[in-house]
Amino acid sequence: MNPSLARSEVPVWNPRNYLNSPETGLKSWLLTQDHKRIGVMFLVATTIAFALGGVFALLIRIELLTPGPTIMSAQTYNRMFTLHGVVMIFLFMIPAIPSGFGNFLVPLMIGAKDVAFPKLNLLSFYVYVAGALIALFGMIQGGADTGWTFYTPYSTTTITKVVPVLLGAFILGFSSILTGLNFIVTTHTMRAPGLHWTRLPLFVWSIYATSVIQILATPVLGMSLLLVAVEHAFGWGIFDPARGGDPVLFQHFFWFYSHPAVYIMVLPAMAVISEVVCAFSRKNIFGYKAVAYSSLGIAFVGFFTWGHHMFVSGQSAFNGGVFGVLSMFVGIFTAIKVFNWTATLYRGSILFATPFAYFVGFLFFLVFGGMTGIALATVSLDVHWHDTYFIVAHFHFIMVGATLMAFLAALHYWFPKIAGKRLPEGWGLVAAVMIILGFNFTFIPQFLLGNEGMPRRYFSYPEKFWPLNVASTAGASVLALGLVIVLVYTLVALKWGPIAGSNPWNSRGFEWDTPSPPPPENYETTPVYTHGPHQYDLPGVETPPAATPEPKHAS
Amino acid sequence: MNELLRRMLFLPDQASDYARQVDGLHYFIIITTMIAAAGVFATAIFFFVRYRRRADTDLTPHVEPRTIHEVVFVGLPLALFLVWFAIGFPQYAKLSLPPKDAMDVYVQGKKWMWKFAYPGGPNAIDTLRVPVGRPVRLLITSRDVIHSFYVPALRVKMDALPGRYTQSWFKAEKPGRYEIFCAEYCGLGHSAMLGELVVMPQEEFDTWIAEQRRGANAVAQDAAPSGERAMPAANVAEEGRRIASEQGCLKCHSVDGTRHIGPTWVDLYLRQEKLKDGKTVVADEGYLTKSMMDPAADIVAGYQNVMPTYQGKLSPPEVAAVVEYIKTLKTQAVRSGPSEGPVYESIPRPQ
Amino acid sequence: MPANTTYLAHHFESLEKQTYAARLGMWLFLATEVLLFTALFAGYGVYRYLYPEAFREASRGLETWIGFVNTLVLVTSSFTVAMGLERATRGDGRGTRLLFGASILLAVLFLGLKAVEYTHHFHAGELPGRFYTSDAVQGPGGPIFFALYFLITGLHAIHVVIGMTVLAVIGWRAGRGAYAAEYHVPVELGALYWHLVDLIWIFVFPLIYLI
Ligand code: HEA
Ligand code: HEA
Ligand code: CUA
């Protein structure tokens, strides 16, 4: 079932590509303004962050293996889940797909030579690194023990080192703003001739919506985190009830950013899936407009639902109700996408390759993660579930389940484009099955734990919660093993993988119109588009279906 | 049916009607979700099989949705979601409207204990006693950071916010003992901030509360009219024990020689205490008092600086009483700890 | 056209598009700046609602005339910046430098007045949170007012300093003839930034001093 073998021509490696030209030295990478190199650097950095966060996760799971203390003290545990949350969200999930894959792919998909502001792009990477280092410094100094939500007044009175962690998150926010700004301008100004908004690849649409959220919400978060830092360091009393401050105000500020932020994490995943589902079913997307505009709908309505994190913080029943209904509306946009992706399969030509396996996992996890989100928004059930393991399971279903699946799908789908090599299909499927099964084993028990009433952020727990916790830890180890397999074969394939050729999947996404790996300037001549991506009803060669004139391969 | 689903979903006992109603919504949601999801997945699986790839360069027809498709895609889930909400929201609204005849209990969260006070004086630490079948309104606040009062069996939870009161209510229908958790992260002892809800028949509750009232009165009468307290030493120590449990000292300090969050009080008096900075002090009355008023000044080696100051919270006679109590804690005279407290298997405390 | 080839970055196809991109980028950036302040304004609104009395009193205790003069100063500086930009569109780089220099001087005046005000507050003990020692305003409202006061005006002052740096660099380069009548986008963007700094103050002044 190897598509590239099915083709008669032998796959070729593009000799003059962004990896080796204009230069290969370390310095040329660190000072590069090439969006592809910056994207790759982001991918490497975020993967390291993911491994770090994953190690924290495993330590959490091991600690929860027994009801009492297992391998660490309560103090260490509290730091552990805080760092796990901070690293996973701010260092991995938010930048991974937009800044990593987005950087690499958006200009390729719109036929541009680069993003609008290449220098700003590089700056965004270094801002990310600086933020990460400061946060890391905070961790080495002892780390914060507040949870990733930094609720006041706990966060302003704790004796742990929250200030560097807050500053780190604050700075990371700027990286995210810069990237978002860059993508918006790029999408507006750099599209190649003929690429109208209605022909824009859905990946770009989704990234565009993400960028809008990044620009609008991140400054507010930055300010709130700064206020907490100021209060912790100097005692200015803005959120301190003892000084007349309002502790709940911080929650409003925080969630005003962080609810939209969850869509920063899931919209890029949807971006990936919209491409993968087309490429592997060889079908045009069902309901292009619905999928494209629903991204904007999510971005917009997502700003009005933040109060659903505060149903039991004493807000009025009326407010609770409003936030509840609005949360359900935001669910509709996701539902539209889910149905359209499923309908895309209709009369397609489906290849069950590794990225598609992750698509299946994604669909499953998104539906259950999302539906539990809606269940939380029914307000009365949230009173029972709030701050229990049900919440933990809900967001892991979407963030790990859906977004991580999309990340892995993206990795497998675009690895040939990025590295010019192929990943092993067999191992890929084995790992995918392990990850999907392991994931279910990890987090389905957590739904049940939440039902049973186990609060989250518990270092120790009553014995009746024991069996389900053991199940969850067991699942996590399978999940971890699957991920390590992916890591290993990816590294192996980088060096020894078979040459992929410019379009091993026979995809009609625009990014495949250049050789793999792409040359530094992406396209030798600016492509002109006459129709949208993934039009598999048109006869003709696979490469390049849409771009005219045909880019000359450098080989 | 209720029982079967409840067990399948690992839901705890339903101690109130409200809990049963919420579970009803829960079942409804689970069932509809499963059906909807099964629909989506069955369709997807059918497509995987029916339309699997034959050749790598297959051409496929260009399919565009008709308006009706998108209308269904929007309308179906929206209708379903709104039905859920229409059931859930009245329940939530009900929870924020305590009935007029409810009995009031003041709930105060504090690192890391629950204090329950009944009108007229009686109060208890970590154990909330309520009569069965009577609405109880909880007026909840916190002394330090945010906590959250959570009784899974009632499906009720409400944040305890410093500096303001929130309220919630319930009507327990089934006598028994139920767990109380702290659901909002509050630091080191968050997972040990447990309590117990005891739902008792009305008569039992009445006698209990009457006893409590009498006890409180007795203490009030004992107190001499002037500031001077003339009480036999044994009585002072007893008073100190009461204060210590009320103020939550016993959350961190054991009186049976084990090490909790703070050092044990057994044999503390006149002990040679090693401090974090290497010094040694003798734990005399002065040191003990200072430890309560300014705990950060001398940190005992091996412990964290987490003890709150009791400056202003304990009056001088109370401090004296606690010190007297500590003095009585000799190895021979080990006590079994506070009489009121959760009766769960004790959870190992954070080190 | 020589100008086109010198100013055009490799990845843009035309100078027009590049200019459009730069403007769009700047506007978006300004939007995020506004949002940064919005969070503080929202906090101010909430606390003003919670402590109306204290806020009114604390606000009355401020030196309104300094605020007023500062408003005039900033508006004037915006004006000189606009004139500098106008010079740049005509290719008069030296004129731009001169006018930007004048704006910087006005900004220094602004900061000087602000410093006078801050000194007052220090002496009066009107400081944020636990540093508040004045007894002009009773209750917790006073310290919170001054926490927000210092945060908002302080953050604004930081923006003034950044704006001054931007004007200095661009003005200096303009004086050396780095821009031309056909290409003066950096001058335009720098001026935009300064207008934003001014605009924010126009919000801050009534919010903190007047109402
Ligand atoms: C990527 C991350 C992500 C995403 C996308 C979402 C999506 C949603 N979330 Fe979630 N959420 C989190 C991450 C995320 N969440 C996190 C991290 C927390 C906890 C934070 C913390 O406290 O630490 C949280 C917490 C959280 C809460 C607060 C719980 C509490 O603390 O008490 C609520 C409450 O309403 C909620 C709701 C929702 C809703 C309604 C959606 C919707 O957008 C979901 C929409 C999706 C669907 C609806 C599925 C698709 C629908 C179908 C396939 C239709 C099926 C067919 C039919 C019905 C016919 N979330
Ligand atoms: C994107 C976000 C993200 C991701 C991916 C994960 C992934 C995981 N999370 Fe996390 N989690 C959060 C975000 C995330 N989490 C957040 C926000 C919280 C809330 C924090 C708070 O309360 O403040 C949380 C909290 C949280 C808790 C609750 C803690 C508590 O409340 O007490 C638990 C418990 O089981 C948990 C478990 C896991 C597990 C088992 C994984 C697994 O999926 C992890 C799998 C990954 C690996 C196992 C790494 C794989 C290894 C490699 C790829 C390389 C190997 C490296 C070397 C060999 C060097 N998480
Ligand atoms: Cu109190 Cu958690």
Ligand SMILES: [Cu+2]
């Ligand atoms: Cu949310």
